[in-house]
Amino acid sequence: MRYRKSAEKLRPDQLKALRKGFKEIKGLRDRNGFWHWAAVHGAPRDGCEHSFNQFDSLFLPWHRAYLYRLEIALQTKVPQCTLPWWDWPTSRALAIESNASGIPPAFADLEADGEVNPLAGSDLPPLPNDPPGWPKATERRPGPAASLPVKEDIKKVLERPDFNDFSLRLEVDLHNLVHRWVGGSMKSQVLASYDPIFWAHHTMVDRLWSLWQVLHSNRGPRPVQWRTALRGLDMTVEDVLDTQPLGYQYAASTAHREVGGQ
């Protein structure tokens, strides 16, 4: 079992593995490559699922599968690498205290270990149809840190007992707000996934679904949705109802001790 942890609390070795993973897959041009997976959500493949109504939302299952596929790609290069979650309220509090941007330093610092920080942004691939206005790289334009969600905002959403209600509120009240807050590429559905902070943002969204599942003893999507294929990801809703079969859990921190066997 692997543990996804807060981007604000990564140990140096965990952060190093994350940066190495992103750097490595950014260099790939095959199905393990960063561009390949970014293109599944945004341009040119436009595969992502967001809510159209209260009854047919695949927003949470689709993005859980999507994170899983990128994490597997990262682990083909750096096996100990896991996606961290962006703890919006903690980042908000730290930023207000230190006059920082609100984006976790792991993703905000432009340089790391004397190199370009691969989590600070990304180049974009040229598109086959060469559309006008297609940018060469991601950009950010974060709003004031005080506009990020606070714990009470999250609590209100987690308390919703009905899954469809919870999913819609999580998407619109928190997920959409933070996309807009980061600004730049992140506020555009077709560009957002090319920014590495997208992955920490959505890992937080996935974590909240996981917390909701425990809180309400309910996996969420209606059984009639379970056989639905998640486009572009080779998985169904049923495949992603639990995180444990996908090999990960969420943890605030972890500590391990090796034991000698006789």
Next chain:
Amino acid sequence: MSAYSAQAPYRTEEPFPVPLWEGQPCFYRADLHFDGVDHSGDSYEGRVFLDNPEADPTTPRELESGYAGSINVFGHGPCFGDEGHCEVPTGPIHPFDYRRPHPLNRQLMVVTITDGLLHRIDAGAEAIDVTVVPTNDYDEDLGEILAFERLSLVTYD
């Protein structure tokens, strides 16, 4: 279907009657349902104000100003596809078309306005006007970004 689409704030033409029973609120939760929200453009926030038709992006987000909540729209952004890429089909092209809905199908958005509505009732309101102010954090020209098909007040008791 007709739809509201404009850069300026949306204002209800007719107020919503407030659900009262013997002069008291008869609900524990009140939602505004925005049906058919267009999200094909830029991302924005739509701030909902009750009984404050003069609200604008500078109006404080406080109960006293009538602020009741927001919709946060995650916009698709510019179209980088070929011709017709962002045209939403009206449905499957034939009975064997099993594709998921087009990504630009319009969305439902819900704002829970319970506290805001109760505040207005405490002030004696028996009907409420709704104003929706589109804004982002950058004071940019948003264009005709606020677009939806229907607004409903839904209460639960």
